[in-house]
Amino acid sequence: MDTLLKTKDLTINFGGLLAVNKVNCEMNNEVLGLIGPNGSGKTTFLNLISGIYNATDGEIEFQGRNITKLQASDIRSIGIARTFQTNRLCLKLTVLDNMLLGLFSKQQIRWWETIFNQKKHHLELRVNIDKCLHVLSYFNEELVEQKYELIDTIPLIDRRRIEIARALVSDPALLLLDEPTAGLNPQETHSIVEDLKKIREKTGISMIFIEHDMGVISTIADRVVVLNAGQIIAEGSFAEVSKNEEVRSAYLGS
Amino acid sequence: MTDRQTHLQNTGKFVAPLGVLIFFAAMALAITMNLWTTLAVVVVLTALLIFGEKRGFVETAYKMVEKNYKITVAVFVAALLLFPIALRGNSYFLHILVIAGIYAMVALGLNFQIGSMGQVNFAPAAMFGIGAYTSAMVSVHYGASPWLGMIAAVIVTAGMGVVFGFPALKTRGFYFSLVTIAVQTIFVLLVVNTDWLGGPNGIPGIPAFSLFGRSLKQTGNLFGMLLPYQINYIYLTFFLLILLIIVARRLYTSRFGLAWNAIEEDEIVAATQGINLTKLKLLSFSIGSVFAGIAGSIYAHYTSFIGTEDFDFNKSLILICMVLLGGMDNPVGVTLGAVLLTVIDEKLRVFADYRMLMYSVILIVVLVVRAQGLLPKRNRTYPGTEEG
Ligand SMILES: Nc1ncnc2c1ncn2[C@@H]1O[C@H](COP(=O)(O)OP(=O)(O)O)[C@@H](O)[C@H]1O
Ligand SMILES: [Mg+2]
Numbered sequence: 001m002d003t004l005l006k007t008k009d010l011t012i013n014f015g016g017l018l019a020v021n022k023v024n025c026e027m028n029n030e031v032l033g034l035i036g037p038n039g040s041g042k043t044t045f046l047n048l049i050s051g052i053y054n055a056t057d058g059e060i061e062f063q064g065r066n067i068t069k070l071q072a073s074d075i076r077s078i079g080i081a082r083t084f085q086t087n088r089l090c091l092k093l094t095v096l097d098n099m100l101l102g103l104f105s106k107q108q109i110r111w112w113e114t115i116f117n118q119k120k121h122h123l124e125l126r127v128n129i130d131k132c133l134h135v136l137s138y139f140n141e142e143l144v145e146q147k148y149e150l151i152d153t154i155p156l157i158d159r160r161r162i163e164i165a166r167a168l169v170s171d172p173a174l175l176l177l178d179e180p181t182a183g184l185n186p187q188e189t190h191s192i193v194e195d196l197k198k199i200r201e202k203t204g205i206s207m208i209f210i211e212h213d214m215g216v217i218s219t220i221a222d223r224v225v226v227l228n229a230g231q232i233i234a235e236g237s238f239a240e241v242s243k244n245e246e247v248r249s250a251y252l253g254s
Numbered sequence: 255m256t257d258r259q260t261h262l263q264n265t266g267k268f269v270a271p272l273g274v275l276i277f278f279a280a281m282a283l284a285i286t287m288n289l290w291t292t293l294a295v296v297v298v299l300t301a302l303l304i305f306g307e308k309r310g311f312v313e314t315a316y317k318m319v320e321k322n323y324k325i326t327v328a329v330f331v332a333a334l335l336l337f338p339i340a341l342r343g344n345s346y347f348l349h350i351l352v353i354a355g356i357y358a359m360v361a362l363g364l365n366f367q368i369g370s371m372g373q374v375n376f377a378p379a380a381m382f383g384i385g386a387y388t389s390a391m392v393s394v395h396y397g398a399s400p401w402l403g404m405i406a407a408v409i410v411t412a413g414m415g416v417v418f419g420f421p422a423l424k425t426r427g428f429y430f431s432l433v434t435i436a437v438q439t440i441f442v443l444l445v446v447n448t449d450w451l452g453g454p455n456g457i458p459g460i461p462a463f464s465l466f467g468r469s470l471k472q473t474g475n476l477f478g479m480l481l482p483y484q485i486n487y488i489y490l491t492f493f494l495l496i497l498l499i500i501v502a503r504r505l506y507t508s509r510f511g512l513a514w515n516a517i518e519e520d521e522i523v524a525a526t527q528g529i530n531l532t533k534l535k536l537l538s539f540s541i542g543s544v545f546a547g548i549a550g551s552i553y554a555h556y557t558s559f560i561g562t563e564d565f566d567f568n569k570s571l572i573l574i575c576m577v578l579l580g581g582m583d584n585p586v587g588v589t590l591g592a593v594l595l596t597v598i599d600e601k602l603r604v605f606a607d608y609r610m611l612m613y614s615v616i617l618i619v620v621l622v623v624r625a626q627g628l629l630p631k632r633n634r635t636y637p638g639t640e641e642g
Contacts, residue, residue, distance in 0.1 A: 050526055051525075051526075052522055052525070052526070071525070071530070072522070072525035072526050073525050073526075073527075073528050073529055073530045073531070074528075075526075076525075076526055076527060076528035077528050081526070082526055084523070088520055088522075088523045089523075090515065090516050090519045090520065090523065091519065092515065092518075092519060093512070093515060093516070093519075093633075094633050094634065096634075096636070097512055097515075097633075097634055100509065100512055101512055101513070101516050101524075101527045101529075102527055103509075104509055104512075104513060104527050104528045104529050105527070105528025105529075106528075107509050109508070109509065111505070111508070111510050111537060111541075114504050114505060114507075114508035114509075114510065115501050115504050115505065118504065121504070121508060125636060129636055148633065148635060150633065166527070170528070
C-alpha cells in the first residue's frame with residue numbers, strides 16, 4: 001500500500017526544549033492513534049504536520065511530496081485538515097458560515113468575480129451550501145436545521161461535531177483530530193467516536209487521532225504510536241503497545 | 255409560502271417604501287434645521303433601533319425590505335434623486351450632502367479593515383489624501399482630465415494599500431494600530447515638507463470634473479428651477495457611493511468577506527481552513543484604499559483646493575467613528591454613520607473651539623447606549639435555503 005504520510009527525523013526546538021525530537025513515523029490509509037502523557041508533544045506534532053509550526057529539522061512527506069516548508073493554508077489545500085484540542089470555531093459566525101470557511105480552499109471564484117460575476121458566485125455558493133449541509137448530515141439532521149444559529153448558542157458536543165464537519169467538508173485525505181473527546185462525558189464520548197467510525201467507513205478517510213482514553217483508542221485505532229518527551233517510545237497494535245513496559249511506566253503507570 | 259411570509263410581503267409593499275420616505279424626511283430635518291433637531295433625529299433613530307430590536311421590529315423591517323426589494327429600491331433611488339432638488343435653495347445644505355457622500359466612501363473602505371478584519375487602521379485620512387493629491391497633481395501639473403486623475407488615484411492608492419498592508423502581516427492589534435498612526439503622521443509631514451506637493455500652502459486651482467463637455471461647476475436649470483452646481487457633484491458622489499456599497503455588500507457575502515471575519519476571530523484557524531492570510535490582508539487594505547482614493551479624487555476636484563489639514567489625524571479619527579457608530583461590517587450602517595456624523599460635525603461649527611469636545615461627548619453617549627453601532631453586522635443568510 002502507498003505511504004500516505006511519512007516524517008523523517010522530524011524535530012522542533014522551542015528554545016532548548018525538543019517538543020518533538022527526531023520522530024520517524026509512517027502511515028497508510030488507516031486510523032492512527034497518537035497517545036502519550038501530557039506535554040509529550042502530541043499537539044506539537046499535529047501543529048508541525050498542519051503547517052502551523054515550522055520544523056527545526058527533518059522532513060514531512062505527504063503522498064510522496066515534501067511538504068515540510070508549506071504554509072498552513074497550503075496544507076489544507078493539498079488535503080490535510082484538522083481540529084483543535086480546545087474547540088476553535090468562529091463564535092461570531094453561524095454554523096453554516098463556519099462550514100463554508102472549511103470550503104475556502106476548494107472555491108474557485110476570484111475576488112473580482114464576486115463583484116462582477118454574481119451568476120458564477122451564486123452558482124458556486126449553491127453547490128457549496130449543499131455540500132456543507134450534506135456533511136453536517138453525516139452527524140445528524142438537527143445540525144442541518146441549526147445552520148443559521150450562531151456557534152455561541154451551540155452545546156460543546158455539537159461544536160465538536162461541527163469542527164470535525166468543517167474539516168471534512170473539503171474532502172481531505174487525512175484528518176488530524178486533537179483530542180476530539182476532551183471535556184465530554186462518557187455518553188458524549190461514545191457518541192462522537194461512533195460518528196467518527198461511521199465517517200471512516202463511509203469516506204475511507206485516514207485519521208491521526210490523539211486521545212487519552214485508552215478505551216476509545218482500543219476501539220477506533222488500527223495502530224497506535226506512543227510519544228513521550230517528544231520521542232516515539234512504542235508503536236504497534238493497541239494490544240502490543242499496552243503490554244510494553246516503557247509505555248506502562250511512562251503513561252499508564254503515571 | 256407561509257402566512258407570515260405572505261403577510262410580510264403584502265404589508266411590506268407599503269411599509270418599506272413609507273419607511274424610506276420617512277427616513278428622507280428625517281434626514282431633511284437633520285440637515286436643514288439646527289443642531290438640536292439633528293440630535294433629536296439621532297436620538298429618535300437610536301431609540302427606535304434599540305426598542306425595535308428588542309421587540310423584533312428591526313428583523314421584521316429587514317424582511318419586509320428583502321421581500322419587496324425592487325419597489326423599496328425604486329422608491330429609495332427616486333427619493334435620492336429628488337432630495338437635492340428639494341434642498342436646492344441652500345447650497346450649504348447641498349455641500350453637506352456632497353461631503354457626507356465622500357466620507358461615506360472612505361468609511362466603507364475603512365470598514366474592510368476595522369469591521370471585517372478587526373484591525374484598527376488609523377490612517378484612512380492619509381489614504382484619502384493620497385487619492386486627493388494624486389488626482390490633483392495629475393490634473394494641475396500635467397493638465398490631464400480630472401477623470402484621468404481619478405484613475406491615477408485608484409492605481410496609486412491600490413499600490414499604497416499593498417505597501418501599508420505589509421505592516422498588518424507582521425503586527426496585530428495595538429502594534430498594528432501604532433504603525434498606522436505613524437503612517438498617518440508621516441504622510442502629513444511629508445506633504446507639508448514637499449514644495450512640489452504645495453507644502454504648507456496646499457494645492458489651489460484644481461479643475462472641476464466635466465461630463466459630456468459640461469463642467470460640473472456649472473449651474474443647472476431644470477424646468478426653470480435654478481440648480482446650484484453642488485447638485486452635479488451630489489449625483490456623481492451618490493452614483494459612485496451606491497456602486498461602492500454594492501461592491502462592499504458583494505464582498506461581504508463572498509468567501510472573502512467570510513475569510514476576513516475568520517481572520518478577525520482567529521488567524522490560525524483561518525489559515526488551517528486554507529485562507530492565505532497575506533493575500534487576504536493585502537486585499538482588504540488595497541480595496542479599502544481604492545475606496546478612499548476615489549473619494550479623495552472627488553474631494554479634490556470638488557473643493558478645488560486641498561491642504562494637509564483636510565487629511566490629518568483628526569480626520570482619521572472621525573472616519574473611524576463613522577464606522578463604529580454606523581455599525582461594523584454592515585455597509586448600509588457604515589454609510590448611515592458617515593452621513594449622520596458629517597451632518598452633526600457641520601452643525602457643531604456653532605461651537606467653534608469646543609467643536610471636537612462636543613463631538614466626542616455625542617459619540618460617547620451614543621456608543622454607551624448602543625455599543626454595537628446603529629446598524630450592526632447581520633448574520634449572513636443565503637437566499638434559497640429556507641430559514642427555520
Ligand atoms: N509554541 C510553543 N512554545 C514553547 N513551548 C511549546 C510551544 N508549544 C508547545 N510547547 C511545549 O512543548 C511540549 C509539548 O506540548 P504539546 O505538544 O502541547 O503536548 P501534548 O499535546 O502532548 O500534551 C510542552 O512542554 C509544551 O510546553
Ligand atoms: Mg495536546
